[in-house]
Amino acid sequence: MYALCLVSCSIKTDRTACPGLVCLTARGGDEDLMQVYASGVSSCYEGQMSKDGETAGLSFDIERGAVLLNVMSGLHSCSLEDDKVLIEPGEEMDEIYAYSDSIGVYSDLVEVVCTLHKQFAQLYLTIIESETSTYPFYVKVKGNVCGMDRFSLSPVRGDFSRMIHPVIGEYHKICLPRQEDDSLELEFYDKDFTKADGAPVDKLALGDYIKASGYDWTSEDLQDLYVNVDYSDAGVSVRICDWEKIEL
Secondary structure, eight states: OEEOOOOOOOTTSOGGGSOEEEEEEEEOSSSSEEEEEEEOSSOEEEEEEEEETTEEEEEEEEOSEEEEEEEEEOOSSSEEETTEEEOOTTOOOOOOEEEEEEEEEOSSEEEEEEEOEEOEEEEEEEEOSOOGGGOOSEEEEEEEEEEEETTTOOEEEEEEEEEEOOOTTOOEEEEEEOOSSSOOEEEEEOTTOOSTTOOOSEEEOHHHHHHHTTOOTTOSSOOEEEEEEETTTTEEEEEEEOSSOOOO
């Protein structure tokens, strides 16, 4: 944890040039540890805080003016580059909860109370009633979002793919980032990847089915998705689940 050190001011000085104290209280997320990042015009603060019960608290000095504030939990396997949370190639989105807003620091003390919101959707995918002769030995979830912007919380465009080897009748959990459109696909491959060009043997427009179910990728808290695929009959069912944590 570190913070930018700013020169303190006495009562007799013109305090408009003095830093303001931000008292932050945050709740939400599945983890106790939260990362805090605040960016002003010419200074910034970066640190961590831990929950004590349901909330976490932290105070820090930063220059007066408009300040971009981000609080985030759940960052593990994704990387943070130029204020973008990026998914590693072939991997999944982290289970990130986040808050982001611009706050005005124009006085000695500013109090901020915030709630972190769910920035990922768990896709519970299962292949059902598939005949052995048509069983897709590998299934790839493919999309065009590779992460999120830490301040706008909006999707970052880029390649996303996650390959699984499904077991008939069992759920397979894939953590997805917030999407910017309905272009998610499922690609099906045979066990030996026998097509010379490495192309899939079949595809399914997953994003269209999710859209038809009424799913909203712009929700403040993303809901989880259950997708059942009857590969032999090309049937697909999509169920939207409230975002309480489910252990399988």
